Amino acid sequence: MLKQKAGTRSPDLTVVEMRRALAQRIKLLAEKPGEHPTAIPGLSLYHRTTPTPCFRASYEPGLSIFVQGRKRILLGGTEYLCDDSSFLLSSIDVPAQSQILEASEKTPLLSIFLRLDLPTVREVLSRDDIPESPPSTHRQGLVAGETTVGLIGAVMRMLELLDTPEDIPFLGALAHREILYRILRTPQAERLRAIATSGDLGQRTARAISWLRENYAKPLHMEDLASTARMGVSTLHHQFRALTAMSPLQYQKQLRLQTARQRMLMDGLDATTAAYEVGYESVSQFSREYSRFFGLPPIRDVKALKNSNTALVSVA
Incomplete structure (x- = not known):
């Protein structure tokens, strides 16, 4: 590391x-x-x-x-x-x-x-x-x-x-x-x-990141995302990973899971509703990916967070 x-x-x-x-x-x-x-x-x-x-x-x-x-x-x-x-x-x-x-x-x-x-x-x-x-x-x-x-x-x-x-x-x-x-x-x-700086590849990648943050629940098509960023698919993959240490698909998955976690914790949504709201079509897939990402199944994770008052998001 x-x-x-x-x-x-x-x-x-x-x-x-x-x-x-x-x-x-x-x-x-x-x-x-x-x-x-x-x-x-x-x-x-x-x-x-x-x-x-x-x-x-x-x-x-x-x-x-x-x-x-x-x-x-x-x-x-x-x-x-x-x-x-x-x-x-x-x-x-x-x-x-x-x-x-x-x-x-x-x-x-x-x-x-x-x-x-x-x-x-x-x-x-x-x-x-x-x-x-x-x-x-x-x-x-x-x-x-x-x-x-x-x-x-x-x-x-x-x-x-x-x-x-x-x-x-x-x-x-x-x-x-x-x-x-x-x-x-x-x-x-x-x-x-x-x-x-206008025209820099980093700024074009940031345009793709911004689109993903605003549309994380939508299906991801790399050709469309690359068009939004005004670069080729392979170039976008390379620049995206360099800036974020992950692929666009991994980034979208993290956004979905983090948003679902926040909605369950702050707004009281159940796991099924949260999964569909952030773009998952399969609740079982959501539960599997949630468990791998956060270490616990959705219900147990949210319960542990409420008990420990651990903040979901911080920019400090």
């Missing part, structure tokens, strides 16, 4: 102090455990106090910044380890596995999530004064990096807007652009640039 860590350099005192200040700021704004949406569009704060088992999580296009605690994310054969010096950039919708390794009442896991506005990313990238990113061999839709003084400062300025909500409509967009700029100045910029 490949492991990707945010960085290995010894941080200077300034950046360590800024990370601690950001952790204190998040804890003040998110005093209780859980997810805390804010008045800034797309920005949420997270406060977790207990380690978790490894569970399925969906990462939408966005930026997660960790300032306290430790978390592990698995995608395909790559393991991403995130601690108090890390950020995680998700450039496409990817289903992965997530596990909180270190969190407690005294030292909770604290993080923020900012949903990326891809039109804004493209606008920032169109500027002549944005440097080109060095080429990278990393192709998956997740990438981890080390937080910098500039990035932490930009995030602090965004959080300060929560003290003056009247400034958010004007300054919130500027703060978003500054954070994007800081990410584009890191070695991880190539992943964001690849998915946002």
Whole structure:
């Protein structure tokens, strides 16, 4: 298994102090455990106090910044380890596995999530004064990096807007652009640039991913999906697996199973209804694939989740 860590350099005192200040700021704004949406569009704060088992999580296009605690994310054969010096950039919708390794009442896991506005990313990238990113061999839709003084400062300025909500409509967009700029100045910029740049194969693959997320219950015909992505079937297969570590059919299956699980847990659907709702024609096939994917049959799995209050989906 490949492991990707945010960085290995010894941080200077300034950046360590800024990370601690950001952790204190998040804890003040998110005093209780859980997810805390804010008045800034797309920005949420997270406060977790207990380690978790490894569970399925969906990462939408966005930026997660960790300032306290430790978390592990698995995608395909790559393991991403995130601690108090890390950020995680998700450039496409990817289903992965997530596990909180270190969190407690005294030292909770604290993080923020900012949903990326891809039109804004493209606008920032169109500027002549944005440097080109060095080429990278990393192709998956997740990438981890080390937080910098500039990035932490930009995030602090965004959080300060929560003290003056009247400034958010004007300054919130500027703060978003500054954070994007800081990410584009890191070695991880190539992943964001690849998915946002018009004409790139990554963007075309993202178009196919978007179609699957919106139409997961429909039958999958690879020729039609490739036409949507404007590429050949074999090229789509290759690019899709490079970004998501799975085939389009496997991706659709995960979407169906995760959605069915959520509908049973949150909306009280029985397994048969959930199976048909997400596109299965055979309930027995649904049960077999559900058991292989989650480790338990549908009814037992949902009962265990309710008893343990394990979250189905997390973007923290």
